[in-house]
Amino acid sequence: MRGTMRGACLAVSMALLVAACGGETEPDGPIEPVIDLAGLDVGNYATQPRDLGLPDNPEQARFVEAERLGNHVPTPAEIEPGFVHPNPFMPHVFIDPEATLGRIMAVDRFAEAAPGFVGGFVSGAGNHPRNDGIDLLNAVMIFPDPQQATAAAAALERVDFEANTRNEPIEIPRYPGAHAHWQPTEQSIGVWYATGNLVVYTWVYDYLKIHLKKVDRPALLELVHKSLDTIVPAVAAFRPTPVDALMTAPVDLDGMLGRTLKRPAEDSWTNPPGAYAGRAAAHFGSEPDDVARTVAENGVDRFAADGADVYRARDYAAALRVQEDLGGLSRKFQRVESPVNLPTALCKEYIGREMLAVRFYCSVTAGRYAAFTWASQLLDAQQRVSAQYALLVNAR
Missing domain, CATH: 3.40.1000.70 (PknH-like extracellular domain)
Structure with missing residues (x-):
């Protein structure tokens, strides 16, 4: 009997083989594409994760x-x-x-x-x-x-x-x-x-x-x-670190900040780089209600802000939804070209009337992570998101 079943299985197509022989089923949800990192234009941006260790001062x-x-x-x-x-x-x-x-x-x-x-x-x-x-x-x-x-x-x-x-x-x-x-x-x-x-x-x-x-x-x-x-x-849930132990508290949280693009020195910034629980991301968005809803619906448990914003979602499918929800188009944005050799990244241009708004924004996913970059020049925004993608892949 054992030999007869093996022969029957070999005679059917691959799809039927999976069903007939009780093998693994096709994975649910989207399949992440494989990108050749060597083909990406990352400019001068670093693509290796950092170990931030303890505070410097x-x-x-x-x-x-x-x-x-x-x-x-x-x-x-x-x-x-x-x-x-x-x-x-x-x-x-x-x-x-x-x-x-x-x-x-x-x-x-x-x-x-x-x-x-x-x-x-x-x-x-x-x-x-x-x-x-x-x-x-x-x-x-x-x-x-x-x-x-x-x-x-x-x-x-x-x-x-x-x-x-x-x-x-x-x-x-x-x-x-x-x-x-x-x-x-x-x-x-x-x-x-x-x-x-x-x-x-x-x-x-x-x-x-x-x-x-x-x-x-x-x-x-x-x-x-x-x-x-x-x-x-x-x-009341916050547990303060004793003052004499502040220098022994790690800078990073689950390696989130270490896998986030480092902010260029020439960038202006309001807050220092930081790694947070996912719910804290709503504080940093221009539309906090939308961010809070996206975080809750997609199981975002970690968030980091530095030269990019990076969200860690439940899985790859959830990360794609984070990218779509927070990086999508509206009447103030128009789609522009993706970075070279990174078609999964999406870029857009701000066409609204706010004079101080950054002009270009790009987003990408890698595994559980959705990342967002911005710059005043399109090439810079594309290089940043390409470097951020490579960084996330290299951190696996």
């Missing part, structure tokens, strides 16, 4: 700790739907309060009021694209211990309160430990709340009501309550 260690915090900070849209218009020029990761908080908080005495400050992560957005609605911002700051965080919350509020004679104290009913003030003639408020080693600074500014000279104190407090109700339990 205390400043980098503080940035890495702030990035770890960012994995736990909710976006404004998670607090209240509709807050989906971020400020692209405000850093999320910071160790310098002046550069990040100077526009919305008095920081001239920050070092005096908040000794021991380690680093912070900002999450902010408006519910209208042109400052015709409300801005909601949460800045979460790390301190060495709960005692220093508690003292800093009180002192930072006092410094900001004293910076303007129109400020008046205000209580936050559900958070009696909060320190807060507002200007009764304006729909705006600042709240400092210590929780564990952290200080949460919540800032609300209602451009529309201020323009209309209207004040709605209950609405202001309700948004503050919603914000704190969401952010305080979320950041």
Whole structure:
């Protein structure tokens, strides 16, 4: 019997052989093409993964700790739907309060009021694209211990309160430990709340009501309550690194940053390079709701940002969907040619009216990874995405 079955199997076609002999079935989903890396134009960009090891200096260690915090900070849209218009020029990761908080908080005495400050992560957005609605911002700051965080919350509020004679104290009913003030003639408020080693600074500014000279104190407090109700339990999951161990905490997360294209020195940048949990990617997108949805639907568990944005999805099929969802066309973009010998990469040109927008964008997938690059010149964007593809393949 055994010999008869073998002969029968050899007589059928390959497709029938698989079915008749109980062999492996055809793989589900798309099959990843094989690309000859030697044929790619990568310019002067590196194509080998990096081992980033430990921080080079205390400043980098503080940035890495702030990035770890960012994995736990909710976006404004998670607090209240509709807050989906971020400020692209405000850093999320910071160790310098002046550069990040100077526009919305008095920081001239920050070092005096908040000794021991380690680093912070900002999450902010408006519910209208042109400052015709409300801005909601949460800045979460790390301190060495709960005692220093508690003292800093009180002192930072006092410094900001004293910076303007129109400020008046205000209580936050559900958070009696909060320190807060507002200007009764304006729909705006600042709240400092210590929780564990952290200080949460919540800032609300209602451009529309201020323009209309209207004040709605209950609405202001309700948004503050919603914000704190969401952010305080979320950041409670963050486990701060002891200050004396910051230099021993690895820079990278699962090798994500090491397989991400290094940012050229001539590029301008707002945030330092970083590796994050997948959900944190929504903070860095111009359309955070779309990013959050794509991350959730495709099992994205890791995200890295440097000279490219790299997402690690559930599998190759999911990575293709990430590329399509986040790298697709819209009325502000038109398709342009793919890089030489890399037809799986897709490139597009921005044709909208924003003067400061980067002109060219390219995307590609490799295994579980979807990567996105950008540049002011098409060839540069193509070389970057080609190098990023080679880097991902070489990191396998």
